[in-house]
Amino acid sequence: MNHVAIIGGGLSGALQAIHLVQEGVSQVTLIERGRVPGRGVAYGTGRSEHLLNVPARRMTAFPDRPDHFVDWFEKTAGGDAEAYAPRMAYGDYITGLLAETGDRVTIVHGEATDVVAAADGEHVTLSDGREIVADAAILALGNLRPALPGRIDVAALGDAWIGDPWADLRVEGLGADDMVVLIGTGLTAVDTILTLDALGYQGRILALSRRGLAPRAHEAREPIVAPQGELPSNCVALLRRIRRRSQEVGWRSAVHELRSITQDLWRKAGDIERRRFLRHLRPWWDVHRHRIAPAVGATVDRLERAGRLTFAAGKIVSINPEAGGAAVAWRARGTDRIETVHAARIVNCTGPELDIVRAGEPLFDALLSSGRIQPDPCRIGIDVDPDTLGAIGRDGAASGSLFVIGPPTKGAFWESIAVPDIRAQTDALAKRLAA
Known part of the structure; x- marks a missing residue:
């Protein structure tokens, strides 16, 4: 194929463009609607406390060059193979590789709203009316926007509600007697906790989820262990x-x-x-x-020991606006006891939406309507052929010109969000399309 259009310019899309050029595809168009191409949400952070969740030795962009990122990291930041690099540094690494592709990759800023198959290829329509025609199109949309918790009147909460913790988090006016409530206890919550601490917030943090489970930390150096014997699938x-x-x-x-x-x-x-x-x-x-870096784990432990951070298992019963924030009533898991706390801020840390039907993405809505894509059977992404990465349409057939990579392929692979998994997908698909 001579021309491939990639929709989504985050890590998945940038890696795909880099691998396509490496394999000799003559023209690649990378479509990104908002962020700096090559960074996405995870690597677009400007916070130095946000670290990679795996050591540098596993973060190369190229399967056949395992030391590529380590060498770059050592030269640019003095890091080493076992260090957990800042995520913004990894963003620098990917954007640098993207820049090296030169005019082989054309970056288009805009929002794709539909992809229609025609005799002359895939027609990608943008919201401003522009159209890009390519031999193949690849959906590389990364993680979707955070899922909105049910029964919360966001408009009524005003400034107390923070829907995007990476863009809207603020601590101005908050003191040591205030409380910030996080809805969710996973990796998004950990990022939020780190930033609140780095910004100088001295109050308390209550992180709530149904089970109250928080990510565990890596040890300083962990062995690589191979599977032992036959493993059951049950x-x-x-x-x-x-x-x-x-x-x-x-x-x-x-x-x-x-x-x-x-x-x-x-x-x-x-x-x-x-x-x-x-x-x-x-x-x-x-x-x-999906463990966190040792330094991140140490910060979380410090805040817990100081009594400033609590992970709790429970369910929110109600959130009612009040002066200076909101009253959050929640019931601890396994009990009938309801506790009410005053939250100066409530941060949505539920993680990305997984159901493409509920995502509210115009592109997904158009492709679902035309039958070109469908949810996977578990409704955690887009249905794809695990061998070709072709999108499976309503008719049950896998496309030979519309492909999906990255987090939306969870239904086919489950593990599809880490860099090593995305690297393998983009490398394999690039080789297939170039051939």
């Missing part, structure tokens, strides 16, 4: 095995044993087993598998 049997191995080698190694084969286990599991995992085990998998 959720219950696999959980028992991990528990047994945790007693033998420690829980970090027990979880890491599955790292290289997680996608294989997911692909072998049927829809019933996948839904069982999502319903019962996913929260525990997330906090043990």
Whole structure:
């Protein structure tokens, strides 16, 4: 294929463009609606306290050059292979690689609203009426906007509500007697906690989720452990095995044993087993598998020990505006006790929306309406062919010219948000399209 259009200029889209050029595709158009191409949400942060969740040795952009990022990191920042680099530094790395593609990649600023197949290729329509015609189109939209918690009147909360913690977080006017309530206890909440602390906020933080689980931290240096023996695909049997191995080698190694084969286990599991995992085990998998840097873990521990940070399992009963913030009533998990706290700020840390039907994205709405895409059976992304990454339409057939990469492919691979997973996808798809 001579011309490939990529919709989404974050990490997934930028890596795809870089690999397409490397494989000899003559023309690549990268469409980005708002952010600096190559950064996206994760790597567009301007906060030095936001660190990568894996060491530098695993963050190369090229599968055949494992030391590429380490070499760059050492030269530009004096880092080393075991360091957890600032995410904004990794953004610098990717944008630098994108710049090296020169005029082989054309960056178009605008919002894609539809992709229509025609005899002469894929027609990408932009919101301002422009149209780009390419031999193939790739959806690289990354993580969707945060899901909005139900039954919250955001408009009534005014300045007390912070819907985008990366863009709108502010501490002006907050003192040591104030409280910030985070809805969610995952990686988004950790980012928010780090920034509040770095901005000098001295008050209390209450992080709430149904189970109250927070991401665990990496050890200073963790061994790379290969899977041991035949692994069951049944959720219950696999959980028992991990528990047994945790007693033998420690829980970090027990979880890491599955790292290289997680996608294989997911692909072998049927829809019933996948839904069982999502319903019962996913929260525990997330906090043990997607760990945070040791320095980040140390900051979280310090705030907890000081009594300034509490992770709690519970459910919000009501949020009512009041002077200087809002009254948040919540019920602790497993009890009937309702506690009410005054929140000067409420931050949406629920993480990205997964259901493309509810996402409110004009492009998804158009493609769903035309039947070119559909939700995967578990409704955690877009249905794709795991072998070709072609989007599966309403007719059940995989497209040969409309492809999907990155986080929206969770339904096919489960593990599709980390750089090593996205790197593998973009490299394989680039080779396929170039051939």
